[in-house]
Amino acid sequence: MNLPLEHIQLAVRDSQSALVDFTQHIVATPSLPGQEGDVAEIIQNEMENLGFDEVWRDPVGNIIGKIIGGDGPTILLNGHMDHVDTGPQDGWPYPPFSGQIVNGELWGRASVDMKGPVACMIYATSLFKRLDLKPRGNIYMTVPVMEEIGGLGTQHLITHLSAQAAICGEPSNNTLRRGHRGRVELRVTFEGHSAHASAPHLGVNPHYAAAKFLTYLPDLTMAFDETLGPSTVVPTLYATDQLSPNVIPGRVYLTLDWRNIAGEAPEDIVAKVKSLVASIEDLDQNVTVVVKSQEFTTYTGLIREIPAIFPSYLLSEEDRFVQAAHQALVTALGRDDGIDIWRFATDGGHLMTADIPTVGFGPGDETLAHTNQERISLVQMEEAVVAYFALTTALAEAA
16 A cells, blocks of 8 residues: 555545544533443444444444455554543633634543544544555454443453454554553452440441551552553542441441553552551451452443453564554654653553554643643644554554
């Protein structure tokens, strides 16, 4: 496939207005996890109108579009349709669901994370149809649900789709990414004995055991990787089994957010925390440590229970897919931005657990994600469409 780069750039430029309109439409459509039905309808219609050979939804509500290619390698593109809450809307310079364009930037919740990148991937993939080009193998454009609460959608995708390589389109300021730390959410439960607060001698207050544990937690020796840095652990949520302020609780529930390096398995993390508990003198031994699991209902009505795990992963800089992607971006963008990692977890880790080598690339400043300053550059979006097309082609050639 030797279509001159200038022809690709011209086709992308011609569709820029439609791309921006589509992005504004989906940004203006709220889609919290479990509430993605309205935006899924818009995305599916757009993919059908752009000429995808097949477009369908799977049982959990993921959108899958297929471009039929030759008998070569299958390439998968991945970007989620859900987003985090807006927070107080009066803190936003522009309404979070306005999709307003100011100084060449499109504002709104999920403009960066990640409806802007999703729109760019969809338009890049549709170039094969619009330019009457047949890719070496099939291409799947996947738009999963519920990434923000653990990746339920992509975990389901990999049960029925396979590919030889993938692109995770999370924002990266249009630079190449090759991995990230993972995330494991732990729940540490401290058992006590409930009693009236006026008679503390009749109870066993679990707050003291939790407090003692927390004083030792910062001293835990953490795993380290030269590229990803150290694993980290942070206590985040704290709850009891009581609502009344005049009752000693029977249990305290502490949530730990553990960001793990590649190769540090969830079971190893649980064992390390259990070992810490056992090492603390006089700590009440009625302490349990588990990976938190939660039940979710998709917008299609299916109920799924998933553990709170985003796998970590790291491809070598010398990996053939990383090298092919890097060279493709240098050629397509006319510059060398190097190869980096993400500082947050993505669905790329789930793809890697299915043995699908995954590179990362996306428009948008990732430091704006989850903030009330979220906005995406229209120039970056146009550039990203060219880049995604180049990456899809290069990964198929490298497979």
